Amino acid sequence: MPKTRSSKPASPSTVAEADNPSQKREAILEGAIQVFLNAGYAGTSMDKVAATAGVSKQTIYSHFQDKEGLFTALMERMTIRRFQIALGSDSLQGEPKVLLRQFADAFLNKIVDQQYVALLRLMIAESERFPELAKLYSRTVIQKGRQLMSDYFHHHPELGFRDPEAVAHIFIGSLVSYVIAQEIFYGKETTPLSRDRLIESLLDLLVIKP
Amino acid sequence: MPKTRSSKPASPSTVAEADNPSQKREAILEGAIQVFLNAGYAGTSMDKVAATAGVSKQTIYSHFQDKEGLFTALMERMTIRRFQIALGSDSLQGEPKVLLRQFADAFLNKIVDQQYVALLRLMIAESERFPELAKLYSRTVIQKGRQLMSDYFHHHPELGFRDPEAVAHIFIGSLVSYVIAQEIFYGKETTPLSRDRLIESLLDLLVIKP
DNA sequence: GTCTATAATCAGATAGAC
DNA sequence: GTCTATCTGATTATAGAC
Numbered sequence: 001m002p003k004t005r006s007s008k009p010a011s012p013s014t015v016a017e018a019d020n021p022s023q024k025r026e027a028i029l030e031g032a033i034q035v036f037l038n039a040g041y042a043g044t045s046m047d048k049v050a051a052t053a054g055v056s057k058q059t060i061y062s063h064f065q066d067k068e069g070l071f072t073a074l075m076e077r078m079t080i081r082r083f084q085i086a087l088g089s090d091s092l093q094g095e096p097k098v099l100l101r102q103f104a105d106a107f108l109n110k111i112v113d114q115q116y117v118a119l120l121r122l123m124i125a126e127s128e129r130f131p132e133l134a135k136l137y138s139r140t141v142i143q144k145g146r147q148l149m150s151d152y153f154h155h156h157p158e159l160g161f162r163d164p165e166a167v168a169h170i171f172i173g174s175l176v177s178y179v180i181a182q183e184i185f186y187g188k189e190t191t192p193l194s195r196d197r198l199i200e201s202l203l204d205l206l207v208i209k210p
Numbered sequence: 211m212p213k214t215r216s217s218k219p220a221s222p223s224t225v226a227e228a229d230n231p232s233q234k235r236e237a238i239l240e241g242a243i244q245v246f247l248n249a250g251y252a253g254t255s256m257d258k259v260a261a262t263a264g265v266s267k268q269t270i271y272s273h274f275q276d277k278e279g280l281f282t283a284l285m286e287r288m289t290i291r292r293f294q295i296a297l298g299s300d301s302l303q304g305e306p307k308v309l310l311r312q313f314a315d316a317f318l319n320k321i322v323d324q325q326y327v328a329l330l331r332l333m334i335a336e337s338e339r340f341p342e343l344a345k346l347y348s349r350t351v352i353q354k355g356r357q358l359m360s361d362y363f364h365h366h367p368e369l370g371f372r373d374p375e376a377v378a379h380i381f382i383g384s385l386v387s388y389v390i391a392q393e394i395f396y397g398k399e400t401t402p403l404s405r406d407r408l409i410e411s412l413l414d415l416l417v418i419k420p
Numbered sequence: 421g422t423c424t425a426t427a428a429t430c431a432g433a434t435a436g437a438c
Numbered sequence: 439g440t441c442t443a444t445c446t447g448a449t450t451a452t453a454g455a456c
Contacts, residue, residue: 040339043252125335127395128331139400162410169391173384177387186337189345200372205377
């Protein structure tokens with residue numbers, strides 16, 4: 001994919017600030033992602049971010065107001081990106097048996113990785129200190145996902161759902177809670193439950209048996 | 211306030227340590243619960259705990275090795291207690307339509323309160339720093355709950371579940387993810403979904419329609 | 421066992437040179 | 439804009455008196 005600003009004109013100094021690309025800012029955000037996701041908000045020091053990003057601490061403070069500002073910028077960015085990747089597609093299409101299995105498969109095997117789990121944990125951990133971040137996640141990721149699935153159910157009345165939105169929550173909520181139980185609470189080790197068993201039972205419940 | 215040690219008997223030194231009731235220890239734990247649940251692990255200072263508990267800081271260090279020791283003792287205690295209250299009952303009994311509604315109702319309206327939400331958030335937040343705590347929660351709360359429901363499904367083959375354990379996860383996971391979405395991510399405000407709608411749809415899916 | 425006072429460390433934020 | 443060096447406050451943990 002070609003860069004969009006390959007032929008950037010000389011930017012007049014009057015608008016320089018808002019539009020300054022400054023690779024340093026990127027480096028800071030990249031480094032900060034790693035540190036925050038690994039160590040959590042309190043466990044992250046600005047020194048560590050500076051070291052990881054390869055810049056000095058003061059450079060961070062010239063791009064972001066303070067630690068909170070850096071954190072929110074970071075989390076907003078990740079939330080939006082994840083949303084684009086995960087839910088940016090058009091409306092869902094296909095036969096229920098196939099589509100629902102595809103969706104669950106894609107969620108568990110593609111969307112859920114180390115970074116997603118770390119982001120989810122961090123969002124929950126800091127939801128009280130940063131309620132606006134949590135609400136952003138709620139509006140973009142949770143609501144969009146539910147809406148996408150709900151729309152699909154609306155187009156498939158043969159499934160017989162009286163409340164497609166509520167069923168959409170149940171479907172997606174089962175997947176998310178599975179990730180939380182297995183990954184965050186180490187259910188993988190203590191009380192394993194395979195993905196296939198979860199998906200099979202979900203399909204059994206949602207798709208009317210012949 | 212009268213001092214508590216006005217008539218302290220001379221305790222025999224041989225058994226004093228392990229069996230000393232020491233109301234102070236209770237006071238510390240009580241105060242620590244409030245502070246940790248409110249402010250999180252990093253946001254909690256030993257000074258704040260001491261002030262809330264009404265003891266000096268050194269008294270805390272005479273009862274607990276350090277901040278981590280206090281935290282783990284606290285969380286273990288709360289996990290066990292919650293488990294006793296929530297899942298200590300005998301096996302579930304009753305007609306599916308009634309029993310499942312009762313269970314969901316009880317979970318959403320009795321078990322889930324401010325303290326439960328705070329505990330869940332804190333467990334998730336610190337699951338990486340304190341993996342043993344997370345595993346304890348997994349083995350006691352999550353697994354026991356799933357087992358309780360799974361046993362019930364085993365005794366009701368008329369429900370037609372091929373994999374009762376997986377369905378148990380779906381049922382309980384839907385409830386837990388509902389709490390996370392509505393309470394922790396402020397879905398209550400941004401994208402509300404009533405408890406009744408969730409419960410009705412859950413019953414529609416699980417109990418075979420006539 | 422319990423308290424007051426203190427040591428030692430660390431992190432967020434800033435000052436000033438270039 | 440970027441860097442090095444520094445200030446300030448807070449926090450964990452301990453020392454020592456009673």
